Amino acid sequence: MMISSVSELLVSDKFLQEVQVKGWVRTFRSNRFIALNDGSTIKNIQCVVDFENTDENTLKRIATGAAVNIKGTLIESQGRGQTVEIQVSELEILGDSNPDEYPIQPKKHSMEFLRENAHLRVRTNTFSAVMRVRSALSFAVHKYFQENGFNYVNTPIVTGSDAEGAGEMFRVTTFEPNDAPTTEDGGVDYSQDFFGKETNLTVSGQLEAETFAMALGKVYTFGPTFRAENSNTTRHLAEFWMIEPEVAFCDLDGNMDLSEDFIKSVLAYVLEHCKDDLAFLEQRLTQEEKSKPQAERSEMTLIEKLHFVVDNNFKRVSYTEAIDILRNSKPNKKKKFQFPINEWGADLQSEHERYLVEKHFKCPVILFDYPANIKAFYMRLNDDGKTVRAMDVLFPGIGEIAGGSQREERYDVLLDKIKTMGIDEKELWWYLDLRKFGTAVHSGFGLGFERLVQFATGMGNIRDVIPFPRTPQNAEF
Ligand code: 4AD
Ligand code: MG
Numbered sequence: 001m002m003i004s005s006v007s008e009l010l011v012s013d014k015f016l017q018e019v020q021v022k023g024w025v026r027t028f029r030s031n032r033f034i035a036l037n038d039g040s041t042i043k044n045i046q047c048v049v050d051f052e053n054t055d056e057n058t059l060k061r062i063a064t065g066a067a068v069n070i071k072g073t074l075i076e077s078q079g080r081g082q083t084v085e086i087q088v089s090e091l092e093i094l095g096d097s098n099p100d101e102y103p104i105q106p107k108k109h110s111m112e113f114l115r116e117n118a119h120l121r122v123r124t125n126t127f128s129a130v131m132r133v134r135s136a137l138s139f140a141v142h143k144y145f146q147e148n149g150f151n152y153v154n155t156p157i158v159t160g161s162d163a164e165g166a167g168e169m170f171r172v173t174t175f176e177p178n179d180a181p182t183t184e185d186g187g188v189d190y191s192q193d194f195f196g197k198e199t200n201l202t203v204s205g206q207l208e209a210e211t212f213a214m215a216l217g218k219v220y221t222f223g224p225t226f227r228a229e230n231s232n233t234t235r236h237l238a239e240f241w242m243i244e245p246e247v248a249f250c251d252l253d254g255n256m257d258l259s260e261d262f263i264k265s266v267l268a269y270v271l272e273h274c275k276d277d278l279a280f281l282e283q284r285l286t287q288e289e290k291s292k293p294q295a296e297r298s299e300m301t302l303i304e305k306l307h308f309v310v311d312n313n314f315k316r317v318s319y320t321e322a323i324d325i326l327r328n329s330k331p332n333k334k335k336k337f338q339f340p341i342n343e344w345g346a347d348l349q350s351e352h353e354r355y356l357v358e359k360h361f362k363c364p365v366i367l368f369d370y371p372a373n374i375k376a377f378y379m380r381l382n383d384d385g386k387t388v389r390a391m392d393v394l395f396p397g398i399g400e401i402a403g404g405s406q407r408e409e410r411y412d413v414l415l416d417k418i419k420t421m422g423i424d425e426k427e428l429w430w431y432l433d434l435r436k437f438g439t440a441v442h443s444g445f446g447l448g449f450e451r452l453v454q455f456a457t458g459m460g461n462i463r464d465v466i467p468f469p470r471t472p473q474n475a476e477f
Contacts, residue, residue, distance in 0.1 A: 001071065005040035010084060012074060019086060020071045021045065022094070024123065027106045028062045034088075036070065042129050042280050046077065046085040058091065064106055065097030065123070111464060118468050118477055126284060129277035130465055133270055134453045140269035141222055141243055141449075144262055150218040150245060155205030157224065160197055161427055163207045164376055168229040169200035170238075201226035204446055205244050207378070207431050210407060213246035213442055214434050220245040222449070230472050234461045235350070235399060237450060239470040246444035252380075252389040252406040255443035256366050259393050259402055260314045263364075263452070268310045270456050271303070278303055278456075285458035298397070302458040305396070309455075314364040317356075319387065320344065322367050325360055326352050347374045350399040357394045365394045377421045378431075379405040381413055391445065398455050404445020411435035 001020045004012075009019060023038030023045075031051045035044035047070050051059060062068070071090040077083055099105075103117050104124060114121040121127045145152065158172050173180075174194040181189040190198045205221040212219045221244040228238065245258060270278065282302035289297045300308060317325075326332055326341040326348075339349045348367075357365050370390040372381060379388035389406035408414040414435055418425050425432065453465040463469040468477040 006036065006038045006043065006045045007040035009045055009074060009086070010041065010043055010082075012084065014074055015076055015084075017074055018071065018089075019074045020069070021047075021086065022067070022069050025062055025064055025066045025068060025097075027064060031059055034062060034068070034070075036068070037128075039128060042125055042132075042276050046079070046082050047072065047088050047091075048085055049088045049091065054091065058093065061093045061096055062091070063097050063099045063102070065099075065102040065104060066093055067095035067097075068092065069094050111461065115463055115469070116476075122467070125280060127464070129280050130453070130457045130459060131467065132277050133274050133281070133457050134465060136270050136274050137266055137449075137453060137456060138222070140266040143269070144265045145218075145220045145245065148218070150220045151212070151216045153205075153209055153212045153216075153219045153221055154223065155202065155208040155221050157202055158195075158199050159202045159208075160195070160199050161207060161431075162200070163202070163204040165421060165423055166203070166229075166376075168227045169203060170226050170228050172199045172201060203227055204242065206246065206444060206446060207428075209244050209246040209444065210442065211430070211434060213248045213444070214438065214440070217248050218245070219247075232472055234463075235451060235454075237462055237466060237469055237471060240462075240466070241449035242446045243449055244444060244446045246442065248440055248442045250406075250443045251441055252368060252391060252443060255404055255406060255445060256314075256316060256368065256391055259366070259391070259404065259445050259447070260364075263393070263401070263447070264310045266452070267306050267456060271306050271310065278306070281457050281459075288460075305458075306456065309364055309395075312363055314366050314393070315361045316366045316368065317361075319348075319367055319370045322348070322352075322356060325356065329355060329360070331355060345371050345373070353392075353394045353399045354396075357399075358396050362396075364396070367392050367394065375405070377417050377423055378407055378414070380408045381417070389443075393445075393447075395451075395455055398451050400448075401451045401455065402445050402447035404443065406441065406443040409435060409439045409441055411439065 001018065003020050003022055006021060006023060009021060023036045026035040026037050026044050028034050032049055034047040034049060036047050037044045069092040070086060070088055072086040072088040074084055075087055077085040104120050122131055162169055181192045183189045202225055204225055205223060209219055209221050223241065224239055225242045226239050285302050323341060323344050331337050332341050337351055368391040369382060369387045372386055372388045375388050375390045379390045381388055391404055392400050393402040395401040408417065415425065415432065418428060450462050450465050454462055457465060459465050463471060
């Protein structure tokens, strides 16, 4: 017999037909009703066991978490809350789950507890919903770029460059910690290491993606990136996935248009394709917010928030305008910011970004034209000589969701910048070459995939939107 999925059966009208389904028991009540889930949907199918004709031992083994194979008749449900159910004729326990030991019981567990059981947490409603939405979003990312003429490029995970120049890299070496060859001046001699030079896990595929944009025109990466920054926040991971489009013959305005269109498109995709999961996550979030003071609760539900982003224009504001707004803002005057804004040139902290988005504009904001000295070396210098064509996309509840720029395409200006920032130009010879041979205006941005998943699912902590989070002091599983 063909095995059906729960999602198929729930919308099926093949009443009185024999069906077979395999899944895991979520609950078993009154010795009679199994709520069965197979991961195909957030919903369970009710399977009614004829307990009078089922042996005692089998009944005992129908426990939360057990894997079962069920055959039976699909019928219209008598009970409330479901339209169909299965009248079980044959039940086979495929894998037991001892209720005294199984950690995921049908009750509310803390997020912390579930993180410690990340190998099992995807069996809960919340995490299965999040992970299905994450999967749908990944598909939507590829769909968007593929349908818009972009080529997918796989940039290296192990690199010799620091794309952001921020020095937050994990070193890759085959040397034993206490037995590395040294140079004459006492440093480690990486010329004898596996790659013959210092290497690290990539912090961004941007520089390599630029080389491809200068041949294929429109490209994007979508892969893991790594940051050894010691940030214990709800928005930082040491290993996260980044989406980085890079486009030739595109300036900053085009880049802003692309980021806005892209984000709207992928959110519209999940609104259309993840209705059940979003409905569940929305109700979860509303419940969670009830424990917060009224003033901190959001005015919109999850699905309303997603529609709001899809249906409204992002506000585009220059860094200089933003500084004026912040300087004159209530929290700044009342010294409520941890980092007060006094003058032009200050780096914006997440408290400032969130004020702009959540309190002042109340919509997604794209900030652009930042001071050159707080941004990376590759951003195009404006004619004023002090700002660069940078942009950050800021989202409510998240802060920075994407960051990018128009790239410095002028050889001399770029070389100058590399030198003044103290970056070793020899390491970037190939990047400089792009400016020697057929250089052109080009732009791109990087969007943190987990922050996007956080926004789409309403999850407050980034550790809860990636299967196995890597954060300081934590690399279990
Ligand atoms: O702003 P970032 O550092 O920009 C870059 O890496 C550029 N090279 C991107 C480009 O222009 N191609 O990182 C881009 C995005 C951030 O906006 C944020 O969403 C996310 O990556 N991000 C992180 N997400 C989770 N954990 C972290 N530690 C992150 N650091 C950055
Ligand atoms: Mg950034």
